Amino acid sequence: MMSASAFFSWRIILQTFIYSFVVAAVAIILNFEIQQQLWIYLTETSCLLKNNYILMEVSRPISECAICEHVTGPEILYNPTISEFTEIAYASKPLIIKGGAKHWPAIENFSFEFLVRLYDESGLEAYQSVEEECQFLPFKSNFQSLHEALHMNISVQPEGQWYIGWSNCNPYIRKMLRTYYTKPDFIPPDSESSSLDWIFMGSPGPGTTLHIDYVLRPSWQAQISGNKLWQLVPPPECEFNEFCHTFNFTAEKGDIVFIDTNWWYHNTFVLVEGGLSIAVGSEYD
Numbered sequence: 001m002m003s004a005s006a007f008f009s010w011r012i013i014l015q016t017f018i019y020s021f022v023v024a025a026v027a028i029i030l031n032f033e034i035q036q037q038l039w040i041y042l043t044e045t046s047c048l049l050k051n052n053y054i055l056m057e058v059s060r061p062i063s064e065c066a067i068c069e070h071v072t073g074p075e076i077l078y079n080p081t082i083s084e085f086t087e088i089a090y091a092s093k094p095l096i097i098k099g100g101a102k103h104w105p106a107i108e109n110f111s112f113e114f115l116v117r118l119y120d121e122s123g124l125e126a127y128q129s130v131e132e133e134c135q136f137l138p139f140k141s142n143f144q145s146l147h148e149a150l151h152m153n154i155s156v157q158p159e160g161q162w163y164i165g166w167s168n169c170n171p172y173i174r175k176m177l178r179t180y181y182t183k184p185d186f187i188p189p190d191s192e193s194s195s196l197d198w199i200f201m202g203s204p205g206p207g208t209t210l211h212i213d214y215v216l217r218p219s220w221q222a223q224i225s226g227n228k229l230w231q232l233v234p235p236p237e238c239e240f241n242e243f244c245h246t247f248n249f250t251a252e253k254g255d256i257v258f259i260d261t262n263w264w265y266h267n268t269f270v271l272v273e274g275g276l277s278i279a280v281g282s283e284y285d
């Protein structure tokens with residue numbers, strides 16, 4: 001017959017075994033779940049300013065440095081025809097159409113308050129669609145969502161500086177936005193454009209940090225208010241090409257810039273003169 005103390009120690013061994021088994025099983029399941037989430041995060045997060053930089057950077061094709069050779073600034077055009085535009089706009093060289101948007105109703109109407117009203121009047125689903133189907137980029141701010149950003153007390157932002165960007169995939173908001181601007185009319189009518197509108201807005205100070213995009217096509221962006229400095233940097237593999245250089249240029253209110261943001265690394269800075277920067281854009285082909 002088993003003594004009481006032998007029974008007691010067998011019970012402890014059994015209990016320890018069961019506890020260890022449960023702890024190990026939970027750890028394995030959690031680890032598996034974390035690994036799965038990490039994998040999904042690394043492979044499926046797809047956005048204008050990529051989160052999955054490492055994977056994207058290693059899989060980025062080597063750049064053709066002829067694109068940046070002897071380019072020291074954007075090509076500048078005034079009121080181009082479709083064929084003048086087409087000649088330049090598809091060579092991945094940056095282009096700026098001076099005053100190309102200055103007659104757009106957006107220039108007179110868009111403001112921080114206008115965008116707040118547009119989203120508030122469209123109901124919560126417009127905000128939700130940014131979170132669920134589109135993207136909100138808080139850049140230089142602590143905002144968790146577009147709703148939070150548009151309900152900020154502008155006067156108490158740290159040092160008054162903030163910068164955000166978001167894409168819109170709410171059809172009503174798109175329809176409303178597009179009553180104030182259209183795809184620039186010198187882009188060929190049969191060009192394949194994205195239906196995704198991007199808005200970048202912020203006070204004077206740093207905008208986006210240096211990055212490259214992984215979107216399908218080159219982008220156009222109209223400067224609706226304020227003045228924004230762009231810095232374009234050739235890809236690292238062109239660093240030692242003596243004919244390729246980093247350069248800056250300013251998009252002034254009413255200008256439209258065309259940049260292959262999949263090729264040129266870029267960052268932005270909102271200039272003090274001109275105040276709040278609001279820019280709208282999309283992709284073109």
Ligand SMILES: O=C(O)CCC(=O)C(=O)O
Nearest residue numbers: 200207208213219261268
């Ligand atoms: O407007 C900005 O500040 C940057 C926009 C940008 O990164 C882009 O259009 O790819």
Ligand SMILES: [Fe+2]
Nearest residue numbers: 048212213261
């Ligand atoms: Fe970008």
